[in-house]
Amino acid sequence: MTAILSEATAARDRICAAGKSIFDRGLTFGSTGNISVRLSDGSMLMTPTNACLGALDPARLSRFSADGQFLDGDRPTKESFLHMCMYCKRPHSNAVVHLHSTHSVAVSILADIDEEDVLPPLTAYYVMRVGxxxxIPYFAPGDEKLARAVEAQAGSHHAVLLANHGPVVAGGSLEEAQYATEELEETARLFLMLQGHRIRPLGEEEAKALRSRS
Known part of the structure; x- marks a missing residue:
């Protein structure tokens, strides 16, 4: 029990530190976005509803049981199901980051993007960290159809982009999920900057080789 409590205390602090870093660098704003960590006993800690990621209180994070039941803390976000869907299909993932980051959302609104693979392989680190x-088609926040759509992709992809909404990214650790989300946002920014220009993305064989290393 002591080990679990110590693990939970450390996880609470890491969530708050990650949230402040993300907020301070303008990757989220207001009370948008949420972060979760899954502990070794399967229980989950998550940022609550209407919480600013830049001013989180470790003691007020929402806590869920391994089967997704809300246990205590502040009222949970209505987007908690996005995290649950990822954990359900990705047993080796221990953290999820969901943001409404500006450039990623902007790309999700563009017409004629490849719905099976939204961003081209512009850089090696994007391919290795995001793949x-x-x-995911647009559904209103909290709609059960959104949960089913995310769940359908989560087994094959640790990162998805919700149309007109933002990215959801899982990782083996909070740092892994955070860095992949940030890499996604930076690549989305590059993609928008390059609109109207001829580009030279990585070739399929180059991208395939990088994915095998990720």
Missing amino acids: RLPL
């Missing part, structure tokens, strides 16, 4: 990025 392929499917677009």
Whole structure:
């Protein structure tokens, strides 16, 4: 029990530190976005509803049981199901980051993007940290259809982009999920900067080799 409590205390602090870093660098704003960590006993800690990621209180994070039941803390976000869907299909993932980051959302609104893989392989680190990025069709926040759509992709992809909404990224650790989300946002920014220009993305064989290393 002591080990679990110590693990939970450390996880609470890491969530708050990650949230402040993300907020301070303008990757989220207001009370948008949420972060979760899954502990070794399967229980989950998550940022609550209407919480600013830049001013989180470790003691007020929402806590869920391994089967997704809310246990205590502040009222949970209505987007908690996005995290649950990822954990359900990705047993080796221990953290999820969901943001409404500006450039990623902007890309999700563009017409004629590849819904099976939204962003081209512009850089090696994008391919290694994100891989392929499917677009999830638009559903209103909290809609059960959104949960089913995310769940359908989560087994094959640790990162998805919600149309007109933002990215959801899982990782083996909070740092892994955070860095992949940030790499996605920076690549989305590059993609928008390059609109109207001829580009030279990585070739399929180059991208395939990088994915095998990720």
